[in-house]
Each structure stands twice: as C-alpha cells, then as structure tokens.
Amino acid sequence: MTTPGGPSTVLHRPGTVGEAVASLTAEVEAGRDVRLLAGGTDLVPALRAGGRGPAAIVALRRVLELRVRGASADALTVGAGVTYADLAGWSLAPGLAAASRVVGSVQIRNCGTVGGALGSANPRGDLLTFLAAAEAEILLASARGARTTDVDGFLRDGPEPGELVTAVRVARPSGPQTYLKIGGRQAAFPALVSCALLVDRVRERVCCAVSGVATGPWRVAAAERLAGDEVDWSTGTAPLALARRFGELAAGGLRAAPPLPEDPRHPADYRVHAAGVLAARAFARCLAGVRRGDPA
Ligand SMILES: Cc1cc2nc3c(=O)[nH]c(=O)nc-3n(C[C@H](O)[C@H](O)[C@H](O)COP(=O)(O)OP(=O)(O)OC[C@H]3O[C@@H](n4cnc5c(N)ncnc54)[C@H](O)[C@@H]3O)c2cc1C
Structure with a gap:
C-alpha cells in the first residue's frame, strides 16, 4: 500500500491507544524515524514538500477512543x-x-x-x-x-x-468566553494576531492569551490582574473604560515579551497594537455591562 510518506514507508494502523503506543515504541526502539498521522493537514503537505519520507507512520484515524x-x-x-x-x-x-x-x-x-x-x-x-x-x-x-x-x-x-x-x-466554563482573530485570507493562513479570553466567575478572574506577537501564546498578566481587581464580580460587568485600559495593559505586556521574528509586512508595532485592540474588544464582548456595539 502507498503511504503518505512514500512507497518505502511502513504504515501502522492501530485500533486502540495501546496498539498505537506499541507501534510507536517499536519504531523508536529500532531507531527508525516515525511520525504520527492524524488529519494530515500539516503532515501531508510537509512530507510532500520534503525529500525522503519517514521510515514509518502510525495513523491514528482508526483509534476511536x-x-x-x-x-x-x-x-x-x-x-x-x-x-x-x-x-x-x-x-x-x-x-x-x-x-x-x-x-x-x-x-x-x-x-x-x-x-x-x-x-x-x-x-x-x-x-x-x-x-x-x-x-x-x-x-x-x-x-x-x-x-x-x-x-x-x-x-x-x-x-x-x-x-x-x-x-x-x-x-467547565463559568462565564463568557470568546476568541478573536485577525488574519490574511481565511482558510489559507493561520492567525496573524489572535486573542482568547475567558471570564471565570467562580474564581473571579479573567484569563487572556494573545498569539502572533510573542514566541508563543502569551498570557497578559497585568491586564488579567486589573480585571480581577476592577470587574464588578457580583454582576460580572465592567465599564467600557476598563476594556480600553485592559487592552492598553495587554499591549504593554506584549512589548516586553520575547518577540516572534520580525515580519516586514506586519511589523511588531502593528501586531502589538492589533493585539491590544483585540484584547479590549474581547473583554468588552464578555463583560455584559459594556453595551454591544460600543467601540472598544
Ligand atoms: C490550508 C490550511 C489552513 C490552515 N488554517 C489554520 C488556521 O486557520 N488555524 C490554525 O490553527 N491552523 C491552521 N492550519 C493548520 C492545521 O490545520 C492544524 O495545525 C491542525 O490542527 C493539524 O491537525 P491534523 O490532525 O491535520 O495533524 P497532522 O497533519 O496529522 O499532524 C500534525 C503534527 O502533529 C503530530 N500529531 C498528530 N497527532 C498527534 C498526537 N495525538 N500526539 C502527538 N502528535 C501528534 C503529527 O506527527 C504531526 O507532526 C491550516 C492548515 C492548512 C493546510
């Protein structure tokens, strides 16, 4: 059978996690280059673009668990x-x-x-x-x-x-959650800048991570602390001015984070600014005291 890795690649098709682990372990112990294959959206293009495929692939599609x-x-x-x-x-x-x-x-x-x-x-x-x-x-x-x-x-x-x-x-969610993303043409590119924000009404805190500025998803700790202190937790609401301040603090924190390599088409200043806008917008969207449609 032809595998995504090429004709010389061995394809394992386990039916359980135990079998997948066993196949993976056997290949690793034999010193062979082995890859896991799930949906293939990243792996298959990478294998096609590369030269020789791996010695073995463990395909996970049949592992229903x-x-x-x-x-x-x-x-x-x-x-x-x-x-x-x-x-x-x-x-x-x-x-x-x-x-x-x-x-x-x-x-x-x-x-x-x-x-x-x-x-x-x-x-x-x-x-x-x-x-x-x-x-x-x-x-x-x-x-x-x-x-x-x-x-x-x-x-x-x-x-x-x-x-x-x-x-x-x-x-389990204990408050509103949102995810906002700025990117190139959707369907073809991952996010340029994105922001995930979760309101935790039980522990009275807001958790927010931003990607596209730092070397990985970055928690905006100072903005989160402000939200913990200033949101009205009895109602789960906040004034619009707090959303703006949240965005400013998020952007400020990101300026100090280890940066992704510079991209001349999307300079760091632009990405930091965009991240601050997204964080403010996500905050406004999740905290009911801010009217929908208010500019963040
Ligand atoms: C046109 C296009 C658009 C895309 N747009 C986006 C986008 O908008 N946003 C976004 O985030 N991503 C995007 N992606 C990236 C991609 O779809 C995701 O990263 C996807 O989640 C990869 O999952 P997969 O099942 O296809 O992984 P695969 O391609 O099968 O595997 C990817 C990697 O994960 C490893 N792997 C697979 N399963 C496991 C496992 N259980 N444990 C450990 N390692 C494992 C593989 O060995 C491989 O290294 C896009 C990709 C393409 C091609």
Missing part, C-alpha cells in the same frame, strides 16, 4: 482525534467552539484535530492560543504510562520519544 469528548461536573475532556468541526458547535464549550470555527476552511476543520494542533505546535495556532488561556492540561501516553503537562511545559519540552497526546482537559 481518541475521538471522544466528554463533560464531568467540573471539566471538559477532548480526545486528540476530535476535529475542529466536532468542536465548532459544542455548546458546553463556547470558547473552544469559537476558536475552532475560525480555523482554515471547511475541509481543514473536517480533518484537522486537537492532537495535530499540539503536534504541530504552531506558535500562532488557534487552538493552542485558546488552550493557553484556559490553562488546559495535556494528557499524554507512552509505554512508560500516562502523564499530564500544561501548555507551557508541552511547548517547551514537546512530547517525549514514543509518546502521543491522548486528550486535553479544560475547566
């Missing part, structure tokens, strides 16, 4: 094989749904998965930005057993050899 999403009293768990299309209409997860709806085209959303987004670790990836704001746990499995890490740890260290992402877990 990775395609499950579920809700408990306090958490939502999303399997690595869940697609953006699966998430886009999930009413229990408005922020995940909003981030998924703006990914690529219908075709990309039908194929692209949560596990693939983490595996690609694009610093501007829409899902990663949301997961950073949501303080998601990443669940991984290997022959050594299961472990969890957070988004920062995952981006810093990556999966260990022989390890795959099995799911992500986020807290």
Whole structure:
C-alpha cells in the first residue's frame, strides 16, 4: 500500500491507544524515524514538500477512543482525534467552539484535530492560543504510562520519544468566553494576531492569551490582574473604560515579551497594537455591562 510518506514507508494502523503506543515504541526502539498521522493537514503537505519520507507512520484515524469528548461536573475532556468541526458547535464549550470555527476552511476543520494542533505546535495556532488561556492540561501516553503537562511545559519540552497526546482537559466554563482573530485570507493562513479570553466567575478572574506577537501564546498578566481587581464580580460587568485600559495593559505586556521574528509586512508595532485592540474588544464582548456595539 502507498503511504503518505512514500512507497518505502511502513504504515501502522492501530485500533486502540495501546496498539498505537506499541507501534510507536517499536519504531523508536529500532531507531527508525516515525511520525504520527492524524488529519494530515500539516503532515501531508510537509512530507510532500520534503525529500525522503519517514521510515514509518502510525495513523491514528482508526483509534476511536481518541475521538471522544466528554463533560464531568467540573471539566471538559477532548480526545486528540476530535476535529475542529466536532468542536465548532459544542455548546458546553463556547470558547473552544469559537476558536475552532475560525480555523482554515471547511475541509481543514473536517480533518484537522486537537492532537495535530499540539503536534504541530504552531506558535500562532488557534487552538493552542485558546488552550493557553484556559490553562488546559495535556494528557499524554507512552509505554512508560500516562502523564499530564500544561501548555507551557508541552511547548517547551514537546512530547517525549514514543509518546502521543491522548486528550486535553479544560475547566467547565463559568462565564463568557470568546476568541478573536485577525488574519490574511481565511482558510489559507493561520492567525496573524489572535486573542482568547475567558471570564471565570467562580474564581473571579479573567484569563487572556494573545498569539502572533510573542514566541508563543502569551498570557497578559497585568491586564488579567486589573480585571480581577476592577470587574464588578457580583454582576460580572465592567465599564467600557476598563476594556480600553485592559487592552492598553495587554499591549504593554506584549512589548516586553520575547518577540516572534520580525515580519516586514506586519511589523511588531502593528501586531502589538492589533493585539491590544483585540484584547479590549474581547473583554468588552464578555463583560455584559459594556453595551454591544460600543467601540472598544
Ligand atoms: C490550508 C490550511 C489552513 C490552515 N488554517 C489554520 C488556521 O486557520 N488555524 C490554525 O490553527 N491552523 C491552521 N492550519 C493548520 C492545521 O490545520 C492544524 O495545525 C491542525 O490542527 C493539524 O491537525 P491534523 O490532525 O491535520 O495533524 P497532522 O497533519 O496529522 O499532524 C500534525 C503534527 O502533529 C503530530 N500529531 C498528530 N497527532 C498527534 C498526537 N495525538 N500526539 C502527538 N502528535 C501528534 C503529527 O506527527 C504531526 O507532526 C491550516 C492548515 C492548512 C493546510
């Protein structure tokens, strides 16, 4: 059978996570170059563009347990094989749904998965930005057993050899959530700048991550502190002036963050400004005291 890697690539098609781990482990222990294949939206173009394919591919499409999403009293768990299309209409997860709806085209959303987004670790990836704001746990499995890490740890260290992402877990929403994105032509490009914002009415805080300015999704800590102190938590509302101040503080924090490489078409000043505008707009959208239609 011809595989996405080429005629000499061995294709494993496990039916369970255990079988996937076993195939991955065997290839790693044999010292062969092995890749996981989920929806293929990133991997297949990369293999086509590159020279020789990997020695082996472990295709995850038949692993049904990775395609499950579920809700408990306090958490939502999303399997690595869940697609953006699966998430886009999930009413229990408005922020995940909003981030998924703006990914690529219908075709990309039908194929692209949560596990693939983490595996690609694009610093501007829409899902990663949301997961950073949501303080998601990443669940991984290997022959050594299961472990969890957070988004920062995952981006810093990556999966260990022989390890795959099995799911992500986020807290059940306890307030409004939104995801805003500025980009080139939708369906063809990831975000230029994006912003995920979650209101946590139980812990009385606002969590906000911005991508497209720093080297990865960046939490705007000073703006979050201002929101924690100044939002009226008895009603979950805030005045418009606070949204503006939130955006200014977000932009100020981003100026001090380690920057993405300079892009002459979209200079850092523009991206920082855009991030501040998005953060203010997201704040205004989520805090009901601000009238809809008010300029942020
Ligand atoms: C035209 C186009 C438009 C796009 N637009 C956007 C966009 O707007 N926003 C955005 O964020 N992204 C966008 N993307 C990127 C892409 O769709 C996402 O990164 C997607 O989530 C990748 O998922 P996949 O299932 O297709 O992964 P694959 O291509 O199958 O794999 C991607 C990487 O992840 C690894 N991997 C797969 N599954 C796992 C797992 N379970 N554990 C560990 N590693 C794993 C693979 O080995 C590979 O390295 C776009 C891509 C294209 C081609």
